[in-house]
Amino acid sequence: MKGVLLVNLGSPDSPEPKDVKPYLDEFLMDKYVIDVPFLLRAFLVRGIILRKRPEESAHAYKKIWTDEGSPLIVLSERMHKKVKPLVDVPVALAMRYGSMTIEKGLQELHEQGVTDVMLLPLYPQYAMASTLTIEVLAEKIRKKSFPNMKLTNFPAFYNKPGFIRVLSESIKKHLEGFNYDQLVFSYHGIPERHIRKTDVTKSHCKIDGSCCATASEAHAFCYRHQCYETTRLVAEYLQLPKESYTLTFQSRLAGDKWLEPYTDVEIDNMPAKGIKKIAVVTPAFVTDCLETLEEIAMRANEDFKENGGEEFLAIPCLNDDDEWCEVVADWIKDWVKN
Known part of the structure; x- marks a missing residue:
């Protein structure tokens, strides 16, 4: 059975430093984001950046936080909710960083009987700090927890x-x-x-x-x-x-x-x-x-x-624009047919 996992960047659970700090640690310690040897990366991130950045980033997050939560999470969930009824296969949503993990997304699809997953990073252009890190982590999780599951990576859609x-x-x-x-x-x-x-x-x-x-x-x-x-x-x-x-x-x-x-x-x-x-x-x-x-x-x-x-x-991003959701649904339908 086929299914789709939409993956976006992620967000802290709250705009408070106590939640921003572990989020930034996970993000900046990703070897595809700061691509230097582990010890140097740990020194830069945990020894220097995380001393001040959590407070600064928390201040920035507070300026955009809504009553519903993180704009990125809220808007991603709205888009996900619109795409689901447009297709005939299960569609789950996950984030590369934060509590809405890729593992949870794959588990959700697994529980619905999905064995063939199209991984769709919500990034138009390919980059090692966005697309590649999602693909690598998803494959690592698949091998460990869902060995019978097949993953297909949806290509960058910058020119579609x-x-x-x-x-x-x-x-x-x-x-x-x-x-x-x-x-x-x-x-x-x-x-x-x-x-x-x-x-x-x-x-x-x-x-x-x-x-x-x-x-x-x-x-x-x-x-x-x-x-x-x-x-x-x-x-x-x-x-x-x-x-x-x-x-x-x-x-x-x-x-x-x-x-x-x-x-x-x-x-x-x-x-x-x-x-x-x-x-x-x-x-x-x-x-x-x-x-x-x-x-x-x-x-x-x-x-x-x-x-x-x-x-x-x-100019706002596409967010949960109806026509954008229909385009994503069409991509999913095309993959399901093949």
Whole structure:
């Protein structure tokens, strides 16, 4: 019997430091997130980062927390609830980090008699710190607890027509009546070394401005290429002039070189260039979360206006949009048929 496990990032159980700290520990100690040897990772995370970060992150989470709970969890559950009746197979929801574990999700499917699972990470673009870590952990759990279960990994959907269509239509809808100077496509940042590590050719990815536009099998696992391709396809769908939009990367950590240009730097510099009205969309996320609600809709908005900007529009993620849920359901139906 077939079934589907939708997997998103996860969230602390509450916006209090006591719950944020173990969540951050699990997240940052993931070797696919901070990809350095264990002892160095433990020193960085537990010896340095977790001394201050839980309080800072708790403050940020409190700014976006709702009466129902974490926006990412609440919105993911709404999307899950809408997808389930659209398909004829069991669909479960899990998170990579936090209490809604992948093991619980697989157990839920197992109890419904599912032996063949499609694992669908809710990340449009492939990255080792998102897609890969989900796939690796799911397979580890499968081997240990569900040895007779088969896992099929759903590929990154950054260029799938259904995704591009619903993303583009969502942007179009939210831009109605907003006379913007620039549309910013802000993607979650990752260290440049992650790009090279996921290069299956071990030679194609040079991050030099040309490799992403040169055909290669490396593109199937190249986060940077997939971000640029999502932007290109949306711009093509919406017929956006090249000068009307820009692509940036947000949420970097200090230390290593991360993908550029940086969202905060670019947005802060826009007013001085005469760009006073901007809209920001975050296509690396399908669900609104800390990075979209606090970092972009609140912090980036405030910084932009402090630097002379006049109007700032944060375009929501797809969340539980009906058409988006139907697209996901169609993907599931196509897999069930095969």
